[in-house]
Amino acid sequence: MKKIKKQDIAKLLSQWQKDFTVFVPSKESGTAEMAVWDGKDAGFLDWYRNTVVPPKANFLQNMEKLFGFRKEGGSFKLETPPPETRKQLIFGIRPCDARAIAIIDMVFKDAYEDKYYLSRRQNSLLIGMGCVKPYDSCFCTSLGLGPAEAADVDIMLTDTGDEYLIEEITAKGKELLAKTSGAETASQTDENKAVAVKQAAYNKVTRKIDTKQIKQRLPDAFENKEFWEGVSAKCVSCGICTFLCPTCYCFDINDEMLKGDGARYRNWDSCSFPVYTKMPAENPREEKWKRVRQKVNHKYDFYPRLFNVIACTGCGRCIRQCPVNWDITQTLSGLPAGAPVTEKK
Amino acid sequence: MTSKIEQKLRSVARELLEQGKVGTIVGYEAGSLKFTNTPLITKDKEAADRLVINPFIINNLSVFLKDIGGKVGVVAKGCDIRSIVSLIQDKQLARENVVIIGVPCAGIIDLDKIEKLMGKDRDELDDIVRENDKVIVTVQRSKKEYPAKDVLIDSCLACDQPKIKEYDILLDEEATVVCDDEASRSLIKKLEAMPPAQRWEFWKSQFERCIRCYACRQVCPACYCKRCFVEETEPAWISPLPKWQDNLIFQVTRMMHVAGRCTDCGACERACPVGIPLHSLSKKMAEIVQELFEYQAGTDKDALPLMAAYESKEAEDLIR
Incomplete structure (x- = not known):
C-alpha cells in the first residue's frame, strides 16, 4: 500500500x-x-x-x-x-x-x-x-x-x-x-x-433500515392503498429524489428536428411525474400513492427480483434534498407487519 | 420542549378534528434531519400532538390544500395565507372549506446562509436559536451570534405581512419581523445594474445547471394547472430536454404565468436542489406587478384576480 x-x-x-x-x-x-x-x-x-x-x-x-x-x-x-x-x-x-x-x-x-x-x-x-x-x-x-x-x-x-x-x-x-x-x-x-x-x-452511520424485514413486508404491502396514501400524502411529485438518486436510471427519448436536420436524444426521466406513464388510453399511475409505491418497490422489490441486489446504496440524497423531507427510511421502517393486503374490487 | 404556541396549536387542532369542524389538519411535525420539519397531513386527532412551530417551518403548506377534499385546517404563516387568499380569489379553494390557523412568523432561518457563514453543514451544528433580532448558532459548546437579517430567508426580509389579516384562529400576537428590503433584493440590484448581455450570461449560467426536476413548480401553490405547458406535445412549447435555453423559457414562462398570484413566498428557491436564485425573479416580478397595476397578490380575497380585471387607467406599456 x-x-x-x-x-x-x-x-x-x-x-x-x-x-x-x-x-x-x-x-x-x-x-x-x-x-x-x-x-x-x-x-x-x-x-x-x-x-x-x-x-x-x-x-x-x-x-x-x-x-x-x-x-x-x-x-x-x-x-x-x-x-x-x-x-x-x-x-x-x-x-x-x-x-x-x-x-x-x-x-x-x-x-x-x-x-x-x-x-x-x-x-x-x-x-x-x-x-x-x-x-x-x-x-x-x-x-x-x-x-x-x-x-x-x-x-x-x-x-x-x-x-x-x-x-x-x-x-x-x-x-x-x-x-x-x-x-x-x-x-x-x-x-x-x-x-x-x-x-x-x-x-x-447511525440511520438504519432492516432489509430482511423489508423483503418480507414490502410485497405484502403492495395492495395496501391506505398505507401508501398515508406515506405519500406530503410528496409533491417533483423529480428531485429520482434525478439525484445514483441508482435511478430511467430515461426518456426525444427527437428534435429543424428544417430536415435533427437528432435523437435521451434525457433523465422520473416515475414521480404523472406523465411518465401517461398513455393515450389511460395512466396506470395517475395517483400519487401509486407513483410513490412504484419508486419504493422498484428499488427494494422489483430490482432485487431481477438482479438480486437492492437498487439503493443509502447515499441519503433523497432525504437530504427532498423539499418536504420525505424519508424513505421512515416509509420502509413503517411497512405494516402481517398478512398480505389484497385489493378490494 | 413544547413551546406555548405549540401547546395552543395542538389543542386547537385536536379540537377542530374532535368537533368535526375540519376533516384534515395540515401542519408541520419534526422532520428526520436536524433543523428540519416535514408536513403533517392527518385526520387523526392523536397526531395533533406532533405539530410543531419553530423558525424552520419552510414549507408553504397551501400547496396541499387543493388535493384534500372536505374541510381542512391549515397552519399558515403570513406569506402562506397570501397564497391561500390567492387560491380563493382564483376559485381554486372555497373560503368556507379552509380553517386558517395563523402563525405570527418572525422570519424563517435560512440554513444555506448559516452553512456558508459557519463553513459547516447543518448536521454538524448543535443548535440554532432565534432571539429577537439575533440568531445564535452553537457548535461544540461554542456560540456564534449573527444579526437575524444576515441569516433569514431572502423572501422573509421583504415580508410585509407581519400582521395577519385573513385567519380563523390566530395562535399568538403579532411577531417582530426583521425587514430589510435592500438585503432581500441585493441580487436583484446587482442584476439591474448589469448591461443586458451580462445579465443574459448570468441567467444562462444559472439555467445550465437546471435539471428540470420541476420541484419549483411542484411546491408552488400558484402552479395548479392540471397540465403544465411544458408537458404539451402538440405543439411542444419547449423541449423536454434540459437545455439551458429551454430551462430558462420554462422558468420565465412559469414566472409570468404566476404574476399577480405569486406572493414571493420563496418556496421555489428553497426547493431548487441546484440553487438557482428564483427569488430574484419572483420578487422582481412582484415589484413590477405593484408598479404597473398597484396590485399585491393574495391580500384581498374579494378582489378580482389581477389577470381577470382590467381598468382603463392601467399602464399600456406593460409589454416592454
Missing part, C-alpha cells in the same frame, strides 16, 4: 490529467457535482462530503445525443456518433455512488447492451474516497456496504489526517498507480491508522 500527503493531491491530479479528463468534486457551477478539474488545487478536499448531483451523470448524462438524422429525399440519413473514446478519471467518488454505478451496470449490460453507457464505463477510472464524515441522512451500512467500501473502485483513498492511504483495488488501478510518481510506501502504522478511521466512519 502507498500513501500521499494531502498537499500533494494536486500533483497527482496533474499527472493523471495528461491521460484522462479528470473529474473532481466542484461547486464552481453553483451546485456540488463532479466537474472537470481546473488544474489549480485540491481545495475541494476542505468541503467535500458528497456531491448533490451524483456521479452517475458521468455515465448516464442528464441529456445526451444518441444520433443525428437528416432528411434526404423520401428518407432519413442517420449519423451515428463515433464511440466515446475520451478517458475519464473520477476522483473522490464515494463508496455509495461507486456501488450505485455497479448496480446500474446490470441494466445497461443486460439483454440489450447500451454502448453509450458502457463505452463510458470502459473508458473510466474510479478513484474512491472513503467517508470520514457521513451525513445524518446516510444509511449505507444497512445495504451491505459502508463508508469505506472499496469493492467498486479502481483505487481507494482513506483519509488518515494529513495523508491519504492508497489501496490499489483493480488491475487498472494498479497499472495507473505504477506509473504515478509522488506516492510513498505506506508503513504498518499508516495501515493501522486507516483501519481505525474506517471503523470510526462505519460507526458514524
Whole structure:
C-alpha cells in the first residue's frame, strides 16, 4: 500500500490529467457535482462530503445525443456518433455512488447492451474516497456496504489526517498507480491508522433500515392503498429524489428536428411525474400513492427480483434534498407487519 | 420542549378534528434531519400532538390544500395565507372549506446562509436559536451570534405581512419581523445594474445547471394547472430536454404565468436542489406587478384576480 500527503493531491491530479479528463468534486457551477478539474488545487478536499448531483451523470448524462438524422429525399440519413473514446478519471467518488454505478451496470449490460453507457464505463477510472464524515441522512451500512467500501473502485483513498492511504483495488488501478510518481510506501502504522478511521466512519452511520424485514413486508404491502396514501400524502411529485438518486436510471427519448436536420436524444426521466406513464388510453399511475409505491418497490422489490441486489446504496440524497423531507427510511421502517393486503374490487 | 404556541396549536387542532369542524389538519411535525420539519397531513386527532412551530417551518403548506377534499385546517404563516387568499380569489379553494390557523412568523432561518457563514453543514451544528433580532448558532459548546437579517430567508426580509389579516384562529400576537428590503433584493440590484448581455450570461449560467426536476413548480401553490405547458406535445412549447435555453423559457414562462398570484413566498428557491436564485425573479416580478397595476397578490380575497380585471387607467406599456 502507498500513501500521499494531502498537499500533494494536486500533483497527482496533474499527472493523471495528461491521460484522462479528470473529474473532481466542484461547486464552481453553483451546485456540488463532479466537474472537470481546473488544474489549480485540491481545495475541494476542505468541503467535500458528497456531491448533490451524483456521479452517475458521468455515465448516464442528464441529456445526451444518441444520433443525428437528416432528411434526404423520401428518407432519413442517420449519423451515428463515433464511440466515446475520451478517458475519464473520477476522483473522490464515494463508496455509495461507486456501488450505485455497479448496480446500474446490470441494466445497461443486460439483454440489450447500451454502448453509450458502457463505452463510458470502459473508458473510466474510479478513484474512491472513503467517508470520514457521513451525513445524518446516510444509511449505507444497512445495504451491505459502508463508508469505506472499496469493492467498486479502481483505487481507494482513506483519509488518515494529513495523508491519504492508497489501496490499489483493480488491475487498472494498479497499472495507473505504477506509473504515478509522488506516492510513498505506506508503513504498518499508516495501515493501522486507516483501519481505525474506517471503523470510526462505519460507526458514524447511525440511520438504519432492516432489509430482511423489508423483503418480507414490502410485497405484502403492495395492495395496501391506505398505507401508501398515508406515506405519500406530503410528496409533491417533483423529480428531485429520482434525478439525484445514483441508482435511478430511467430515461426518456426525444427527437428534435429543424428544417430536415435533427437528432435523437435521451434525457433523465422520473416515475414521480404523472406523465411518465401517461398513455393515450389511460395512466396506470395517475395517483400519487401509486407513483410513490412504484419508486419504493422498484428499488427494494422489483430490482432485487431481477438482479438480486437492492437498487439503493443509502447515499441519503433523497432525504437530504427532498423539499418536504420525505424519508424513505421512515416509509420502509413503517411497512405494516402481517398478512398480505389484497385489493378490494 | 413544547413551546406555548405549540401547546395552543395542538389543542386547537385536536379540537377542530374532535368537533368535526375540519376533516384534515395540515401542519408541520419534526422532520428526520436536524433543523428540519416535514408536513403533517392527518385526520387523526392523536397526531395533533406532533405539530410543531419553530423558525424552520419552510414549507408553504397551501400547496396541499387543493388535493384534500372536505374541510381542512391549515397552519399558515403570513406569506402562506397570501397564497391561500390567492387560491380563493382564483376559485381554486372555497373560503368556507379552509380553517386558517395563523402563525405570527418572525422570519424563517435560512440554513444555506448559516452553512456558508459557519463553513459547516447543518448536521454538524448543535443548535440554532432565534432571539429577537439575533440568531445564535452553537457548535461544540461554542456560540456564534449573527444579526437575524444576515441569516433569514431572502423572501422573509421583504415580508410585509407581519400582521395577519385573513385567519380563523390566530395562535399568538403579532411577531417582530426583521425587514430589510435592500438585503432581500441585493441580487436583484446587482442584476439591474448589469448591461443586458451580462445579465443574459448570468441567467444562462444559472439555467445550465437546471435539471428540470420541476420541484419549483411542484411546491408552488400558484402552479395548479392540471397540465403544465411544458408537458404539451402538440405543439411542444419547449423541449423536454434540459437545455439551458429551454430551462430558462420554462422558468420565465412559469414566472409570468404566476404574476399577480405569486406572493414571493420563496418556496421555489428553497426547493431548487441546484440553487438557482428564483427569488430574484419572483420578487422582481412582484415589484413590477405593484408598479404597473398597484396590485399585491393574495391580500384581498374579494378582489378580482389581477389577470381577470382590467381598468382603463392601467399602464399600456406593460409589454416592454
